[in-house]
Structure formats: C-alpha cells, structure tokens
Amino acid sequence: MVSFPPCKINLGLNILSKRPDGYHNLETCFYPIPWTDILEVIPADRFAFTQTGHPVPGKEADNLCIKAYELLRDKHHLPAVKIHLHKILPMGAGLGGGSSDAAHTLRLLNTVFHLQLSPAQLAGYAAQLGSDCAFFTQDQPMLGEGRGEVLSPTTVTLQKKFIVLVKPDIHVSTAEAYAGITPRQPEQSLGTLLSRYPVEAWREQIKNDFEETVFKKHPTLQSVKEKLYASGALYASMSGSGATLFGIFDKPTNLQTSFPDMTVWSGGI
Ligand SMILES: C[C@@](CO)(OP(=O)(O)O)[C@H](O)COP(=O)(O)OP(=O)(O)OC[C@H]1O[C@@H](n2ccc(N)nc2=O)[C@H](O)[C@@H]1O
Ligand SMILES: Nc1ncnc2c1ncn2[C@@H]1O[C@H](COP(=O)(O)OP(=O)(O)O)[C@@H](O)[C@H]1O
Structure with a gap:
C-alpha cells in the first residue's frame, strides 16, 4: 500500500517555557501542505528498507520509517514488511518531512495489518517518535501545545489561498535553534489571534519565535x-526552526525565477 506523507508549515510559533525533561512547551498551528514524499509498505518474507530520491542523512537504521515499524512490531507482533521511501521533501527544513514519514508508516501498518488502532493510539505512538509526529496522524490543521504533541482542532483555513515555500541551501539544527531561545509567555494565545484576525493582519500579530536568532x-x-512580502504575500514567515520560508498569496504565484538558486514549491491548498 502506498501513501503520500505531506509536509507542514507552522502558522505562528511561540516558545513558552523550558521543561524539566529538556524539551520546550510551545504553541503553534500546524498546517498540512500537499508537497509530499512517497511511501510504500507491503508484507514480505524478510524485513527490507529501500530508499530513493534525496538521500536521507544518517544511518539507515535511524530512519524514522524503520523506527516506526520497530515500535509497532514490538507492541503488536507484526510480521516482516518491505518499506520503500522516495524522498522528495527537503530535510532539516522546518517542514517536518521525517516526522510525516514516521506517522505515515504507522498509519500504513495500521491499515495493512488491520491493527484497528484508534486515532488517539496512533497519535500516542507517533509522539514517541518525535514531537511533531503526532500531528501527521491527522489530515487537517491543528493547534499544537505541550512539546507539539498535544493537539486540538482549529477553524483556521487557508482554503482558496496559494502557498509558496522557499528553501535556501542553509541547514538549521532544531536542537540548536531551541538552544538560542529565551522562552516567554505571549500576552494573547496564538489560537485566539489566529481566529480573530484575517491572514492580511497576521503580519502585525503572529510570529515565529525562532526567527530573531536564526x-x-x-x-x-x-x-x-x-522578498516574499515584496512579491505580494499576505503573510510570510519562517516555518518551524527553519530554514524554509513560506508566503501566503491571494492568487497563484510562481517565484522560482526570483529565487533561482533555492528550492521553491508553490501550490494551492
Ligand atoms: C521546531 C518544530 C516546530 O514544529 O519543527 P521543525 O522545525 O523541526 O520542523 C518542532 O518543535 C520540532 O519537533 P521535532 O523535529 O519532532 O523534534 P524532536 O525530534 O522531538 O526533538 C529534537 C530536539 O528539539 C528540541 N525540542 C523539540 C521539541 C520541543 N517542543 N522542544 C524542544 O526543545 C530538543 O532539543 C530535541 O532534542
Ligand atoms: N524518513 C526521514 N526523512 C527525513 N529525515 C529523516 C528521516 N528519518 C530520519 N531522519 C533524520 O531527521 C532529520 C531531520 O528530519 P526532517 O523531518 O526533515 O526535519 P525538519 O522537521 O526540520 O523538516 C534528518 O536530517 C535525518 O537525519
């Protein structure tokens, strides 16, 4: 069975406090973007993992697809599988591609082996693989709190808007980005601000706390x-800990020629 793990952008990202476990409490709105990897999971006689597209850095055994399989195999006595990942999304980009692959491996295993895991159980397993992973067990925008795994629905919608993602050839480590932050409580919660103002007004209201130091x-x-604002974006921001920037536009906008040496994706929602 095949699935298409999407990426996400963060609409606002407030880092609220440092936790005793070393993580940070945050509030953000995760918004799914239909730019995807390709993932296949099929039952097999022996376990195998193959990977094409962009090479994923690090040891193969650390690939989040394998980690996700091992997690469910140990809990649910799964048979062997063959997993193939075709990597399209930029990595370490603030787009959560690896987290999405992990969550979609869980989802595929749940379906292929009829495990009948509830959405809450899937999200619980996903949260063990990474702070962002639980969000990708859903297919709609969600507010994220805690370390990112406490999710609640939001009415925020970018329907009929167009998104441009720009990824310069710069790598920002997530752990390093968190280390540069002085956490603080905002005057108004992100959920309130996002629901109160139209996209055009977010420029003055909604921020990503990582931007200053990064x-x-x-x-x-x-x-x-x-440049995204100069090109007509209603709102522009960095996603997650970077280095991808996104712009939200009223009409289809292709900016590849404006950013010739960067990776650019654009599309409607
Ligand atoms: C910053 C965000 C915003 O959505 O996204 P990305 O930029 O990575 O896409 C996330 O919080 C990234 O989540 P994720 O990439 O899953 O992080 P994890 O693997 O759990 O943790 C990587 C490291 O980031 C730090 N970390 C992560 C999440 C959190 N709430 N507090 C933290 O301090 C910790 O130092 C941890 O060791
Ligand atoms: N399936 C995967 N896809 C991408 N990265 C993975 C995967 N499995 C493990 N990783 C590791 O996670 C790191 C960052 O993952 P990614 O989700 O792309 O970052 P970000 O959330 O910042 O966009 C990679 O550099 C890689 O070492």
Whole structure:
C-alpha cells in the first residue's frame, strides 16, 4: 500500500517555557501542505528498507520509517514488511518531512495489518517518535501545545489561498535553534489571534519565535522573507526552526525565477 506523507508549515510559533525533561512547551498551528514524499509498505518474507530520491542523512537504521515499524512490531507482533521511501521533501527544513514519514508508516501498518488502532493510539505512538509526529496522524490543521504533541482542532483555513515555500541551501539544527531561545509567555494565545484576525493582519500579530536568532545567524533568510512580502504575500514567515520560508498569496504565484538558486514549491491548498 502506498501513501503520500505531506509536509507542514507552522502558522505562528511561540516558545513558552523550558521543561524539566529538556524539551520546550510551545504553541503553534500546524498546517498540512500537499508537497509530499512517497511511501510504500507491503508484507514480505524478510524485513527490507529501500530508499530513493534525496538521500536521507544518517544511518539507515535511524530512519524514522524503520523506527516506526520497530515500535509497532514490538507492541503488536507484526510480521516482516518491505518499506520503500522516495524522498522528495527537503530535510532539516522546518517542514517536518521525517516526522510525516514516521506517522505515515504507522498509519500504513495500521491499515495493512488491520491493527484497528484508534486515532488517539496512533497519535500516542507517533509522539514517541518525535514531537511533531503526532500531528501527521491527522489530515487537517491543528493547534499544537505541550512539546507539539498535544493537539486540538482549529477553524483556521487557508482554503482558496496559494502557498509558496522557499528553501535556501542553509541547514538549521532544531536542537540548536531551541538552544538560542529565551522562552516567554505571549500576552494573547496564538489560537485566539489566529481566529480573530484575517491572514492580511497576521503580519502585525503572529510570529515565529525562532526567527530573531536564526535570522541573525543567517541574514539570507530575512531577505527571502522580505522578498516574499515584496512579491505580494499576505503573510510570510519562517516555518518551524527553519530554514524554509513560506508566503501566503491571494492568487497563484510562481517565484522560482526570483529565487533561482533555492528550492521553491508553490501550490494551492
Ligand atoms: C521546531 C518544530 C516546530 O514544529 O519543527 P521543525 O522545525 O523541526 O520542523 C518542532 O518543535 C520540532 O519537533 P521535532 O523535529 O519532532 O523534534 P524532536 O525530534 O522531538 O526533538 C529534537 C530536539 O528539539 C528540541 N525540542 C523539540 C521539541 C520541543 N517542543 N522542544 C524542544 O526543545 C530538543 O532539543 C530535541 O532534542
Ligand atoms: N524518513 C526521514 N526523512 C527525513 N529525515 C529523516 C528521516 N528519518 C530520519 N531522519 C533524520 O531527521 C532529520 C531531520 O528530519 P526532517 O523531518 O526533515 O526535519 P525538519 O522537521 O526540520 O523538516 C534528518 O536530517 C535525518 O537525519
């Protein structure tokens, strides 16, 4: 069985406090974007993992698809499978592609082997694989709290809008980005702000707390954001810990020529 793990952008990202377990409490709105990897899981005589497209850095055994399989295999005595991942999404990009692959491996295994795991059980397993993973067990925008795994529905919608993602050839480590932050409580919760204001007003209201320190270290990212606004974006921001920037537009917008040496994706929602 095949699935298409999508990526996400973060509409706003407030880092609220540092936790005793070393993670940070945050609030964000995860929004799914239909730019995807391709993932196949089929029953097999012996376990095998194959991978094409962009090579995934690190040891193969650390691939989140394998980690996801091992997690369910140990709990539910799964038979062997063959997993194939075709990697399209940029990595370490603030787009959560690896987290999505992990969650979609769980979802495929649940379906292929009729495990009948509830959405809450799937989200619980996903959260063991990464803070962002639980979101990808859903297919709709969600507010994320806790370390990102406490999810609640939101009415925020980007329907009829167009998104441009720009990924410069810069890598920002998530752990490093968190280390540069001084957490603080905002005056108004992100959920309230997102529901109260139209996209056009978010520029003054909604922010990503990582931008300040990450932009200082990589000024190119600030200039990409400014260029997105200059090209007509209603709202532009960095996604997650970077380095992808996104712009939300009223009409189809293709900016590859504006960012010739960067990876650009654009599409409707
Ligand atoms: C920043 C965010 C925002 O959506 O996304 P990305 O930029 O990675 O896409 C996420 O919080 C990334 O979540 P995820 O990539 O799943 O993180 P994990 O693997 O759980 O943790 C990687 C490292 O990030 C830090 N971390 C992560 C989540 C969190 N709430 N607090 C943290 O301090 C920890 O140092 C941890 O060791
Ligand atoms: N299936 C996978 N796809 C992408 N990255 C993976 C995967 N499995 C493990 N990783 C590791 O996770 C790191 C970052 O993952 P990714 O989700 O792309 O980051 P981000 O959430 O910042 O976009 C990679 O550099 C890689 O070492």
